[in-house]
Amino acid sequence: MKNLLDKKEMRNIAILxxxxxxxxxxxxxxxxxxxYTSLLVPIAVNIMLAVSLNLVTGFLGELSxxxxxxxxxxxxxxxxxxxxxxxxxxxxxxxxxAIGGIFAxxxxxxxxxxxxxxxxxxLAIVTLAFGEIIxxxxxxxxxxTNGAKGLSKIPLYSNYKNYTVVYIIMAVTVLMITNMVKxxxxxxxxxxxxxxxxxxxxxxxxxxxKIKAFVISAFFAGIAGVLYAHNVGIIKPTTFxxxxxxxxxxxxxxxxxxxxxxxxxxAIILTILPELLRGADNYRMLLYSVALILIMILNHSKIKEGxxxxxxxxxxxxxxxxxxxxxx
Amino acid sequence: xxLLEVKNLSISFGGLRAVDDFNISIEQNQLYGLIGxxxxxxxxxxxLLTGVYRPTEGSIELDGVSLVGKTASEICREGFARxxxxxxxxxxxxxxxxxxxxxxxxxxxxxxxxxLHTPKYKQIEKEMDERxxxxxxxxDLDKEANVIADNLPYGKQRKxxxxxxxxxxxxxxxxxxxxxxxxxxxxxxLMDTIRNIRDKFHIAILLIEHDMNLVLGICEELVVLDxxxxxxxxxxxxxxxxxxxITAYIGD
Numbered sequence: 001m002k003n004l005l006d007k008k009e010m011r012n013i014a015i016l017x018x019x020x021x022x023x024x025x026x027x028x029x030x031x032x033x034x035x036y037t038s039l040l041v042p043i044a045v046n047i048m049l050a051v052s053l054n055l056v057t058g059f060l061g062e063l064s065x066x067x068x069x070x071x072x073x074x075x076x077x078x079x080x081x082x083x084x085x086x087x088x089x090x091x092x093x094x095x096x097x098a099i100g101g102i103f104a105x106x107x108x109x110x111x112x113x114x115x116x117x118x119x120x121x122x123l124a125i126v127t128l129a130f131g132e133i134i135x136x137x138x139x140x141x142x143x144x145t146n147g148a149k150g151l152s153k154i155p156l157y158s159n160y161k162n163y164t165v166v167y168i169i170m171a172v173t174v175l176m177i178t179n180m181v182k183x184x185x186x187x188x189x190x191x192x193x194x195x196x197x198x199x200x201x202x203x204x205x206x207x208x209x210k211i212k213a214f215v216i217s218a219f220f221a222g223i224a225g226v227l228y229a230h231n232v233g234i235i236k237p238t239t240f241x242x243x244x245x246x247x248x249x250x251x252x253x254x255x256x257x258x259x260x261x262x263x264x265x266x267a268i269i270l271t272i273l274p275e276l277l278r279g280a281d282n283y284r285m286l287l288y289s290v291a292l293i294l295i296m297i298l299n300h301s302k303i304k305e306g307x308x309x310x311x312x313x314x315x316x317x318x319x320x321x322x323x324x325x326x327x328x
Numbered sequence: 329x330x331l332l333e334v335k336n337l338s339i340s341f342g343g344l345r346a347v348d349d350f351n352i353s354i355e356q357n358q359l360y361g362l363i364g365x366x367x368x369x370x371x372x373x374x375x376l377l378t379g380v381y382r383p384t385e386g387s388i389e390l391d392g393v394s395l396v397g398k399t400a401s402e403i404c405r406e407g408f409a410r411x412x413x414x415x416x417x418x419x420x421x422x423x424x425x426x427x428x429x430x431x432x433x434x435x436x437x438x439x440x441x442x443x444l445h446t447p448k449y450k451q452i453e454k455e456m457d458e459r460x461x462x463x464x465x466x467x468d469l470d471k472e473a474n475v476i477a478d479n480l481p482y483g484k485q486r487k488x489x490x491x492x493x494x495x496x497x498x499x500x501x502x503x504x505x506x507x508x509x510x511x512x513x514x515x516x517x518l519m520d521t522i523r524n525i526r527d528k529f530h531i532a533i534l535l536i537e538h539d540m541n542l543v544l545g546i547c548e549e550l551v552v553l554d555x556x557x558x559x560x561x562x563x564x565x566x567x568x569x570x571x572x573x574i575t576a577y578i579g580d
Contacts, residue, residue, distance in 0.1 A: 009445060176443040183442035183449065187429045191418045198416035201378060202430040202496050203404035212439075258420075 012178060016171045023163065035275060037160050041231040043271045044170040048224035050251040050263040051177050052217045057249070058258035059181060060213040061193030062115060063124040066131035067248045070218040072240030073107050074100035074225025076138060076145060079154045079235055093157040097169070097226050104222020105215050107134070112211035131242055138237040150236030157230040166227055173220050178260050180216070189213050254295060269295070329392065331356045331532050332500050337386035339376055346372045348556045350386070352534075354500065359526055360534045361547030361564070365577055368553040370536045371413055374502050378410050379403040391499060405433055407499030411489045411506060413536075419478035423469055423488055426477050427460035430495035435459075460495070466528070467491045467521065483514050487521070494529065501525070503535040507542050515539055519546050544568070552576070 005013070023040065026032050053067045078100035082092055114126050138145050145151060158166050180186050188209045191199040196206045229235050251270050255262030273291060277284045330353035337350040347369045354360050362370050375381045377388060379400040388395045395403050418426050435456050441449040464470040467487045472480060477488060486506060493501055506522070507515045519542055526533055537543050543550065543564065550567040552560040554576040560567045567573060 005445075006450075179445045180439070180442045183445075183453075184428075184432060184435075184437060185439055185442045187421065187425055188432055190421055190425075191429045194418040194420055195416045197380070197400075198412070198418065199429075200400040201404060201410055201412075201416075202492060203401050203433045204429070205399070205401045 009179075012175060016175070020164075020167050020171075023167065027160075027163065035278075036272075039271060039275060040160050040163055041158060041166050041227060043268055044166050045224045045228045045231070046248070046251060046267040046271050047264050048170055048173045048227070049221055049248045050255065050267045051174055051260055052220035052224070053248050054252050054255075054258065054260060054263045055177055055181075055189070055217045056213055057252050058256075058263075059186065059189050059193060060210065062210070062213075063120065064127045064214075064217075065124050065242060065245050065249065066111065066127035066129075066134075067217075067221055068240040068242070068244035069127075069131035069134040070104040070108060070221035071225035071228065071244070072134060072138065072235075072237070073218075074104040074222025075229035075235050075240070076151070076225075077103040077222075078226040079151045079229040080144060082155055082157070082230070083151060083153060089155065089157060092155075093165075093230070096157070096230070097223055100222045100226035100229075101219045102222075104225065105219040108215040108218025109211060111218075112214035115210050115214060116207045128242055128245070131240070131245055135237045135241060138240075145237070148237065150234055150239075151229075152234040154229050154233045154235065156233050158227045159231050166231075169223065169227065173223065174260065174264065177216075177220065181260070185209070185212065250292070254292075254299065256299070330354060331358075331391060332534075333387075333389040334377070335387045337373070337376060337383050337388065339372065339381055339384045346556050347376065347383075350553075350556075350558060352551060352561075354532045354534060356499075356532055357526060357530055358532045359522070359546055359548050360532070361543045361550040362534060362536045362553065363538070363543060363550060364553035364559075369556040370553055371504060372556075373553070374410060374504055374536065377403075377502065378408055404496055404498075407497075408502065409493035409496045409498035409500075410502035411486075411493050411504055413504045413508065415482075415485050415489055417477040417485055417489060417492070419476070421477060422474050423464065423477055423480065424457070424460055424473040426488060426492050427463055427495045428456045430492045431456050431459060434495075434497060463491050463495055466524070483510055486510070486518075490521070490525070494525065498531060500532045500534060503533065503537075505536055505538065507537055507539045512541075515542055518542070522546055540568070 027037065049067060049071060053064065056062055056064050078096035081099050082096050085092060111127060111130050115123055118126055139148050141147075188199070188204050189212070191204060192206050192209050200206050247270075251266045252263055254270065255264070255266030274284065274288055277287045277291075280287050332352070332354040334350060334352045337347060338345065339347050350373060352360070362373065364370055372381065376383050377395075379395065379398055379402070383396060386396070390406055390408065393406055395406060395408070398406070418429060421429065435452050437446075437448050437452050440446070461470055461473065464473055467490065469484060469488060469491065472484065477485065480488060486509075490503065490506065503522070507518055510518060522533060522535070523546055525531070535547070547564055549562065550560075550564045551558055552567055552570075552573050559576055560570045560573045
């Protein structure tokens with residue numbers, strides 16, 4: 001195969017490799033203190049959550065306020081597995097990842113069903129309620145989940161010492177979703193967002209693609225949950241409340257609906273920012289909120305517009321190249 | 329038997345009989361016009377044919393397959409494609425992607441191919457690009473392939489919608505007021521385009537239109553609707569000179 005990878009894919013992979021080398025240098029070179037080292041995995045988790053939520057919110061165009069619930073299902077199902085079984089670490093972790101992703105995917109399907117009947121703000125409320133239901137169930141199923149006290153002693157398979165594994169999982173997630181968006185399935189999902197009647201009229205089953213988007217989004221959020229659980233070692237139902245869902249949504253909105261690069265950058269900034277402000281002590285949350293407002297304003301300013309135009313220009317340019325190759 | 333056979337098609341909304349006993353049979357390659365005053369039920373008939381509404385009575389058979397009770401997407405796969413009175417494009421996708429979306433059922437690969445961009449994905453995407461560009465050339469839109477659909481001028485949006493409908497390889501194409509909002513030159517151009525489509529793709533075309541120049545210029549047969557009922561059917565010149573039709577349009 002002569003052109004196994006096109007320019008754009010090569011660029012994406014190159015960026016991810018450079019990112020990995022950069023982090024390795026930071027860690028091995030001792031440039032990061034303990035506080036910042038401990039942020040590496042949360043950043044990866046937030047990137048995965050934001051990119052997966054973007055699939056539903058940015059590309060399918062449905063507002064979901066329950067993304068943390070998929071994360072909690074991934075975290076709990078995998079943690080219950082690793083705490084209660086005994087097998088070699090790599091195998092156990094791989095199975096845990098599969099369990100977390102698949103269980104979250106199943107719940108993505110369940111929430112996908114009301115999605116077929118509801119739109120916009122109604123759907124947002126349903127997803128919010130769904131998240132709260134899952135939280136209550138986790139609290140009440142004390143014998144398995146240890147109730148409100150939460151699960152502890154989860155093996156730390158995905159903490160900063162194993163940052164390579166975490167990075168690879170994050171990179172694969174981002175690549176898979178980026179690839180999917182630029183494909184037959186991604187186009188169908190965007191078509192549903194832009195005009196569902198027209199989508200149906202060209203022979204695409206709208207309901208199938210709504211559910212597909214929710215399941216894929218939930219699957220990757222579940223995997224992010226697995227990484228989260230095996231990083232901190234303790235999980236409680238209250239960790240995954242609607243505040244967490246809103247935080248992910250803030251990242252997506254800040255990064256731009258339907259922009260995967262934007263989600264990644266916003267996830268990095270919004271994970272580091274609260275730590276940077278730790279010195280401000282009592283004013284920390286106030287400063288964080290002010291910073292959020294300022295970033296949102298900047299997001300709609302001329303400066304950002306200029307940057308965006310450049311990017312779309314280069315995007316168009318690359319695409320045109322691709323088409324000409326295809327046509328000739 | 330004709331390509332499309334519609335027999336005593338009717339639909340009631342509450343007490344209102346929006347379409348009453350509508351019959352039509354269209355042959356391959358035929359250009360059929362559906363006309364009538366505003367509110368006569370023309371678009372309702374399109375919605376019945378394409379599965380947006382379910383008929384209260386009647387049968388629709390396309391190439392011997394009954395379409396009643398099928399969903400809109402299934403009906404499209406059986407060979408019906410349509411455009412809309414108020415344009416419905418995928419506004420935030422490019423012109424090219426609008427067409428490629430419509431090739432969804434013609435050229436397929438799995439979700440895994442999508443996520444991994446496998447060689448199969450590349451090969452089929454390339455094929456899609458070629459087919460989409462070919463189709464865009466027919467509508468003189470190939471230069472705008474990478475423009476976001478929303479940024480196209482109105483006339484080109486209309487053309488793109490027709491091109492998108494054709495990309496689904498239909499047996500029958502339904503055009504809902506294709507000339508609405510076009511100036512006389514654009515309308516003339518559109519007439520040529522519609523004829524060319526028919527000749528190139530060998531499909532039947534049923535169109536709703538108010539522009540009588542267009543209707544008389546290209547349609548081979550006409551059916552006139554008023555208050556949901558067929559009031560005249562036949563050759564264009566006979567139909568427009570029919571006293572009942574004139575009464576329906578301009579009153580007594």
